[in-house]
Amino acid sequence: xxxxxxxxxxxxxxxxxxVGASLAGLRAAETLREQGFxxxxxxxxxxxxxxxxxxxxxxxxxxxxxxxEDTALPRRRDxxxxxxxxxxxxxxxxxxxxxxxxxxDIVPYDRxxxxxxxxxxxxxxxxxxxxxxxxxxxxxxxxARLLRKLTAGVSRVLVIGAGFTGSEVAxxxxxxxxxxxxxxxxxxPLVGALxxxxxxxxxxxxxxxxxxxxxxxxxxxxxxxxxxxxxRAHLSDGAVIDVEVAVVSLGAMRNTEWLAGSGVAAGxxxxxxxxGCRVFDVNGIVTDDIYAAGDVARSPHPLFDYQFLALExxxxxxxxxxxxxxNMICAGPDRRxxxxxxxxxxxxxxxxxxxxxxxxxxxxxxxxxGALAEERFVAVYGYRGxxxxxxxxxxxxxxxxxxxxxxxxxxFPPEYRAVDRRTETLHPIDPAFPDPHLPTHGATxxxxxxxxxxxxxxxxxxxx
Amino acid sequence: xxxxxxxxxxxxxxxxxxxxxxxxELRKTPVRREDDGTYLVSTYYEVRSLANDPRLSNxxxxxxxxxxxxxxxxxxSGLPPSFIFTDPPVHDRLRDTINRPFGPPHSPRFLDGLRGxxxxxxxxxxxxxEGKDRVDIVEDFAYPLPVTAICKVLGVPREDEPLxxxxxxxxxxxxxxxxxxxxxxxxxxxxxxxxxxxxADLIETKRRHPGAGILSALAPDMxxxxxxxxxxxxxxxxxxxxxxAITNTTLTxxxxxxxxxxxxxxxxxxxxxxxxxxxxxxPVQFVPWTTALADIDVxxxxxxxxxxxxxxxxxxxxxxxxxxxPDRFDPDRKDNEHLGFYTGIHYCFGAPLARIELHVAVPExxxxxxxxxxxxxxxxYRANAVLRGPRHLPVAIEGLTD
Numbered sequence: 001x002x003x004x005x006x007x008x009x010x011x012x013x014x015x016x017x018x019v020g021a022s023l024a025g026l027r028a029a030e031t032l033r034e035q036g037f038x039x040x041x042x043x044x045x046x047x048x049x050x051x052x053x054x055x056x057x058x059x060x061x062x063x064x065x066x067x068x069e070d071t072a073l074p075r076r077r078d079x080x081x082x083x084x085x086x087x088x089x090x091x092x093x094x095x096x097x098x099x100x101x102x103x104x105d106i107v108p109y110d111r112x113x114x115x116x117x118x119x120x121x122x123x124x125x126x127x128x129x130x131x132x133x134x135x136x137x138x139x140x141x142x143x144a145r146l147l148r149k150l151t152a153g154v155s156r157v158l159v160i161g162a163g164f165t166g167s168e169v170a171x172x173x174x175x176x177x178x179x180x181x182x183x184x185x186x187x188x189p190l191v192g193a194l195x196x197x198x199x200x201x202x203x204x205x206x207x208x209x210x211x212x213x214x215x216x217x218x219x220x221x222x223x224x225x226x227x228x229x230x231x232r233a234h235l236s237d238g239a240v241i242d243v244e245v246a247v248v249s250l251g252a253m254r255n256t257e258w259l260a261g262s263g264v265a266a267g268x269x270x271x272x273x274x275x276g277c278r279v280f281d282v283n284g285i286v287t288d289d290i291y292a293a294g295d296v297a298r299s300p301h302p303l304f305d306y307q308f309l310a311l312e313x314x315x316x317x318x319x320x321x322x323x324x325x326x327n328m329i330c331a332g333p334d335r336r337x338x339x340x341x342x343x344x345x346x347x348x349x350x351x352x353x354x355x356x357x358x359x360x361x362x363x364x365x366x367x368x369x370g371a372l373a374e375e376r377f378v379a380v381y382g383y384r385g386x387x388x389x390x391x392x393x394x395x396x397x398x399x400x401x402x403x404x405x406x407x408x409x410x411x412f413p414p415e416y417r418a419v420d421r422r423t424e425t426l427h428p429i430d431p432a433f434p435d436p437h438l439p440t441h442g443a444t445x446x447x448x449x450x451x452x453x454x455x456x457x458x459x460x461x462x463x464x
Numbered sequence: 465x466x467x468x469x470x471x472x473x474x475x476x477x478x479x480x481x482x483x484x485x486x487x488x489e490l491r492k493t494p495v496r497r498e499d500d501g502t503y504l505v506s507t508y509y510e511v512r513s514l515a516n517d518p519r520l521s522n523x524x525x526x527x528x529x530x531x532x533x534x535x536x537x538x539x540x541s542g543l544p545p546s547f548i549f550t551d552p553p554v555h556d557r558l559r560d561t562i563n564r565p566f567g568p569p570h571s572p573r574f575l576d577g578l579r580g581x582x583x584x585x586x587x588x589x590x591x592x593x594e595g596k597d598r599v600d601i602v603e604d605f606a607y608p609l610p611v612t613a614i615c616k617v618l619g620v621p622r623e624d625e626p627l628x629x630x631x632x633x634x635x636x637x638x639x640x641x642x643x644x645x646x647x648x649x650x651x652x653x654x655x656x657x658x659x660x661x662x663x664a665d666l667i668e669t670k671r672r673h674p675g676a677g678i679l680s681a682l683a684p685d686m687x688x689x690x691x692x693x694x695x696x697x698x699x700x701x702x703x704x705x706x707x708x709a710i711t712n713t714t715l716t717x718x719x720x721x722x723x724x725x726x727x728x729x730x731x732x733x734x735x736x737x738x739x740x741x742x743x744x745x746x747p748v749q750f751v752p753w754t755t756a757l758a759d760i761d762v763x764x765x766x767x768x769x770x771x772x773x774x775x776x777x778x779x780x781x782x783x784x785x786x787x788x789x790p791d792r793f794d795p796d797r798k799d800n801e802h803l804g805f806y807t808g809i810h811y812c813f814g815a816p817l818a819r820i821e822l823h824v825a826v827p828e829x830x831x832x833x834x835x836x837x838x839x840x841x842x843x844x845y846r847a848n849a850v851l852r853g854p855r856h857l858p859v860a861i862e863g864l865t866d
């Protein structure tokens with residue numbers, strides 16, 4: 001049934017299986033039905049809940065403005081699916097075209113969509129991670145647990161890692177009136193995603209809002225008491241802090257382990273697929289019945305040198321899911337590419353931060369509008385003489401314009417006059433990204449090389 | 465049709481009742497250069513893109529001499545420009561400050577709290593229809609409500625309305641680029657000065673005896689001149705625009721009896737209906753006061769640095785490339801992202817208030833009043849081509865439901 005000539009049969013009575021019942025999975029399912037797919041649809045999710053929204057978990061939920069259990073995603077339409085919730089996919093058998101679940105069930109498919117996303121990177125020391133008071137924040141349950149703890153009254157929260165989630169947690173805790181220490185291995189918050197120049201602004205923001213921010217240090221150990229409650233944290237500079245709560249915000253890991261041995265090009269960096277969301281096998285050959293979308297997918301983007309981008313962005317998950325769903329039930333010539341311009345937002349310390357493009361590619365930066373010192377600006381990133389990204393602090397309304405600049409390959413630095421431009425000429429500076437050769441816990445965007453293209457490829461499980 | 469003549473026709477009062485054929489003509493050249501160097505932009509995507517373009521300025525001091533500079537203070541006006549005629553950072557600072565008592569996140573319930581009072585005003589106005597067989601929707605309904613609303617929002621005594629009515633009218637007409645005929649800029653400048661003086665007194669009183677309304681809330685945070693200029697803007701903007709929106713809704717519904725009938729059975733239709741009116745008959749037809757700060761390429765044309773630019777919202781709202789069958793009034797329209805409230809950083813500050821007023825007024829008007837017919841179609845329009853709307857809307861009615 002996989003041949004394109006059978007597309008009509010597929011649309012009518014095919015079996016579509018979606019592994020990963022979150023934002024991307026749900027939107028894909030809705031799109032399938034919207035486009036007239038009348039076959040069977042199975043949604044598999046390892047959490048016991050129907051799809052819910054994650055951005056509020058580190059924002060409104062922490063402030064008590066939304067309950068973690070109330071963040072269910074609104075439905076665009078009825079999807080008439082068979083839900084297999086609370087059970088994870090265990091393995092994939094491409095020859096038999098079936099997914100095996102951890103409860104032993106076998107689910108056959110004609111088209112498979114993988115939207116297994118990411119999970120929080122756990123604290124590296126399992127015993128310390130198990131201490132009462134040590135949290136990660138990724139799921140609805142994580143959020144509810146953390147919220148319960150914070151509401152019970154704690155004196156100090158330690159946030160480990162000042163990426164977007166860590167910074168949002170720190171912001172939420174400060175707004176609740178809690179004492180917060182943030183430990184960041186890099187020189188400033190948000191450095192991995194936005195570079196040191198913008199990181200310095202985030203640094204100032206955090207301190208201005210009373211965060212005890214410690215950069216250039218790592219947490220070396222978490223120490224508990226006799227009954228297993230977190231009591232102290234030890235830092236690499238020798239400092240010891242008394243804390244009852246530690247929120248581990250060290251980025252995310254892609255949920256690809258279950259694909260080991262399946263022969264698809266899946267690893268710690270995600271699942272490689274083409275611009276139409278079709279998954280590659282380990283030989284770099286495109287499959288035609290397996291698709292991927294959302295945080296777990298990585299695909300080539302022509303605007304960014306055809307580099308394979310894996311994006312942990314809400315909007316990317318939605319659009320990639322729609323494209324994948326469309327392509328799954330279309331004949332070849334009708335398929336569409338996923339050419340979404342990366343875009344994400346964050347709210348922290350009363351500031352709306354929004355970015356478009358791929359800042360981490362930037363080799364130069366100018367402040368095009370506003371001023372860094374006012375924490376209200378648009379900074380534009382250049383890459384080899386063209387505009388590659390822009391980030392706005394409290395200036396999101398301008399980003400549509402810069403999105404156009406990126407999409408049209410506009411020259412960098414921009415020379416034109418604009419409202420709120422503060423200098424006669426714009427001076428490009430080094431955006432100060434960390435040395436890519438140094439290990440990191442991963443950023444919002446990862447860039448990896450081209451598709452697997454060796455003549456023979458053996459899958460080697462990674463320990464990263 | 466030669467270039468240039470079309471602007472003359474749009475501003476010509478003879479075409480006020482139905483400027484849409486002219487807008488359709490205009491859209492044939494999405495970016496059109498007038499003989500005086502003004503650029504008219506009339507298609508949806510182009511208008512939207514320019515409204516969000518940081519190379520376009522609302523600060524009228526950037527305009528070349530000889531082009532209308534609404535909002536530009538004359539030497540003796542003593543008032544800074546209101547924030548609609550400023551660019552960031554001044555614009556953002558003023559607008560952010562004013563937003564604090566007005567809306568979320570700082571005052572999430574302020575506007576919603578006005579609902580009850582506005583509903584009461586609506587009831588009173590409609591009660592007064594009792595025993596009449598004809599009413600003027602403008603004088604008897606659409607005008608009093610927004611005026612009451614803006615007075616409540618600002619904390620201006622409603623009794624002073626006769627005082628500032630004339631000033632507000634004069635100021636509203638000054639945004640019309642061809643208002644020169646009736647005393648134009650000088651008259652507006654004088655009105656601004658007098659209204660400013662009136663509001664300065666009021667603000668001073670509120671400083672000493674804070675009361676309800678956002679002027680009291682803002683008095684400690686703003687310079688007297690900025691607050692005065694802001695109060696003038698909000699009072700004027702709160703005047704004409706919503707009046708036109710309510711009147712246009714009434715007129716449009718009376719012209720579409722099938723939709724009116726549906727609406728009377730299903731008041732839930734109010735929300736999409738109001739949005740469709742904002743697309744179909746936007747209360748602000750075009751924005752004639754922006755200026756290009758740099759050469760801007762748009763739709764194959766370069767608008768040179770320094771050019772005055774008019775963004776034709778009403779034309780863009782009926783762009784067939786964006787809206788299917790755009791000249792059809794269709795409250796069932798999906799994806800109705802109209803430009804009736806503009807877009808970008810100058811998006812209508814009062815939009816949430818206007819929507820509340822419309823949602824309070826329109827369903828109740830059509831629930832209670834048994835309309836029989838329009839007495840004049842088209843009705844007489846105001847002179848203003850920018851803030852376009854009927855001056856009067858006489859209708860025959862047959863009684864009132866409780």
